Amino acid sequence: MSLSLEEKKSIVAEVSAQVASAQAIIIAEYRGMEVGKMTQLRAKTRESGIYFRVIKNSLVRRAVADTPYEGLTKHMIGPLVYGIGIDPVAAAKVLHEFSKDNEKFVIKVGAIGEHVMSRDEITALAALPSREELLSKLLGTMQAPIAKFVQTLNEVPARFVRGLAMVRDSK
Numbered sequence: 363m364s365l366s367l368e369e370k371k372s373i374v375a376e377v378s379a380q381v382a383s384a385q386a387i388i389i390a391e392y393r394g395m396e397v398g399k400m401t402q403l404r405a406k407t408r409e410s411g412i413y414f415r416v417i418k419n420s421l422v423r424r425a426v427a428d429t430p431y432e433g434l435t436k437h438m439i440g441p442l443v444y445g446i447g448i449d450p451v452a453a454a455k456v457l458h459e460f461s462k463d464n465e466k467f468v469i470k471v472g473a474i475g476e477h478v479m480s481r482d483e484i485t486a487l488a489a490l491p492s493r494e495e496l497l498s499k500l501l502g503t504m505q506a507p508i509a510k511f512v513q514t515l516n517e518v519p520a521r522f523v524r525g526l527a528m529v530r531d532s533k
Contacts, residue, residue, distance in 0.1 A: 370421060377425035377446075380413045386450035387431050388457050388472035388484060392416070392443050395466045403460050403467070410456050413446040430476045437471045437478075450474050451490050458488035 365373070381387070392400065407414035419438040426432055447453030454472070461467045472479040472487075479487070491499075 365418075373417060373421050374424045377415075377417060377422060377444075380446045381425055381429055381431060383448060384413075384431070384446045386447050386453050386472060386474045386487075387426075387434060388445040388447075388453055388469060389434060389437060390443050390445070390457060390461065390467055390469045391440055392467055393441050395464065399464055399467075403457075406456050406460065407445060410452045411448060412453050412456060414443065416441075416443045431473050433476060433478045434471065434473050442470070449493055451487060451492055454484050454488040455492065458485055 404414055419442060422444060423435045423438060426434060445453050445457050457469055461469050469481050469484055471481070472484045474487075
């Protein structure tokens with residue numbers, strides 16, 4: 363099915379808007395995948411806030427022209443699916459986890475800004491903790507001194523009460 367010129371322009375505009383706000387783009391080959399598996403992956407990416415779509419390579423080349431992701435154009439060969447995400451770790455994590463269970467889904471290459479990443483670098487990025495995990499660890503680290511201070515302040519009256527109870531019990 364051939365797309366009209368207006369449809370192509372709208373797709374390029376849509377992808378350009380996604381690329382403008384993206385922190386990472388991951389390209390994967392999906393040759394021979396079942397429709398049901400691809401539908402599962404689409405649902406996972408939608409939950410994670412990743413723009414995930416099968417698009418003609420020529421249209422994506424136009425969308426990434428004159429952007430930091432222009433280095434990906436030489437890798438755009440064959441049936442590809444594009445994962446464009448605001449959170450690079452989430453995008454890498456979702457697509458990497460899916461590729462471990464499905465050998466027909468192969469991550470080819472990705473990019474964070476001008477840096478083109480290999481499959482191994484995407485795997486390393488997927489191993490990082492998510493943004494939410496890092497924020498919760500930071501919050502816990504920031505709360506620890508305050509919690510310890512409150513606990514120390516609470517210990518003074520608690521010792522006094524325990525001392526009074528010991529005196530009362532002894533009399």
